[in-house]
Amino acid sequence: MTAGKLTTLENRAIAHGLNVSDGHPRMPLTRGQRAIVAELGDLFDEAAKRPFHEIEQEAQRAFLHGLGQHGAPVGGERLLSCYSSSVAMDIVARTLAERTGSVALIHPTFDNIPDLLLARGLDLVPVAERRFEEGLADLPPEVGAVFVTTPNNPTGWVLGSGPLERLASWCAETGRILAMDTCFRGQDVRAQYDTYRILDDSGAEWVVIEDTGKLWPMLELKAGFLAWGERTELEIAEAFDDVLLSVSPLVLLLITRLARDASDGGYAELARLLEGNRRALGEITGPAGLVMKEPDSRISVAQLELPESCGTATEFYIRLLEHNVHVLPCEAFHWARNSDGGRDVRVALARAPEEVRAAATALAEVSARTRADERR
Ligand SMILES: Cc1ncc(COP(=O)(O)O)c(C=O)c1O
Known part of the structure; x- marks a missing residue:
């Protein structure tokens, strides 16, 4: 099962909760x-x-x-x-x-x-x-x-x-x-x-x-x-x-x-924000077994590969929703073979650093809890 079109999921995230779903920039103004x-x-x-x-x-x-x-x-x-x-x-x-x-x-x-x-x-x-x-x-x-x-x-x-x-x-x-x-x-x-x-x-x-x-x-x-x-x-x-x-x-x-403004330093400022958020996301979720798939990416989203215990990306996405945190499960990006994205979730990085850290903490907690449940 996949969760649906990506924009449908992004719209849910706009309605309420911690939104690291869509790729539109939502950080504070410089x-x-x-x-x-x-x-x-x-x-x-x-x-x-x-x-x-x-x-x-x-x-x-x-x-x-x-x-x-x-x-x-x-x-x-x-x-x-x-x-x-x-x-x-x-x-x-x-x-x-x-x-x-x-x-x-x-x-x-x-x-x-x-x-x-x-x-x-x-x-x-x-x-x-x-x-x-x-x-x-x-x-x-x-x-x-x-x-x-x-x-x-x-x-x-x-x-x-x-x-x-x-x-x-x-x-x-x-x-x-x-x-x-x-x-x-x-x-x-x-x-x-x-x-x-x-x-x-x-x-x-x-x-x-x-x-x-x-x-x-x-x-x-x-x-x-x-x-x-x-x-x-x-x-x-x-x-x-x-x-x-x-x-x-x-x-x-x-x-x-x-x-x-961007050519005058704004692009560099944006790059620093994204780099810092990417690093924080990796540091917080890494110990919980999530792997940053493209650490060299510079764009305003990051893909995390889930540990096997977390189930499919869509299952993990639904579990995160219970904590009011919105990411994107990656199945739909793989438009010809949804299952290729079945272990990955995407996290938006054009956000305030505290929002990315809060989302990363939730991802790590849900992942850790799922693994603990599995061991029981
Ligand atoms: C690569 C790419 N092109 C185009 C779009 C569409 O952008 P918009 O929603 O602003 O029309 C998206 C949306 O995320 C995208 O990822």
């Missing part, structure tokens, strides 16, 4: 962010006055250039702002379905990615992370697109620049579209090489989804950016027009300010 929030009234007036496209380009430039993405098509017709990265994803899924019947998708990954592709009638072929590095020569010929999440959720795995060059060239040679979700890029400098330059140089048809929503605790004031290449023949602009006119210029102004 000093710099608080000062920006204090300016909201002035930003509102500015948003009402200035031309929208000027505000939008400024936000896209500040965000993407701040993350090393100087080749991104800022200022052209091939970069759109969406309410969220999931809206961008749905647009991509729809346009891919107009072009092909089958997509090769990274496995595991956050389950709303396969779900949105499946909802558009696409067949999915699971591809393990390392295979994006080794080559995909054995993909069935009917696969018309390759979709990779990097950094990947929940593992934190990053596709390096060399492997991306090879993958993109192979997509160009074989006429496949390369689609990327880089929503967690802001948390890992290893993902901040200029992806767009590589994609453009490759000659491939490509599409990239970026996200401001994983970085700053802004109560869901965020945007997803959807970019595509000169050669990309998907009807993205048309699909976008069916969904929205534009995101709020107030949100875009906020993004500009936050991106500048």
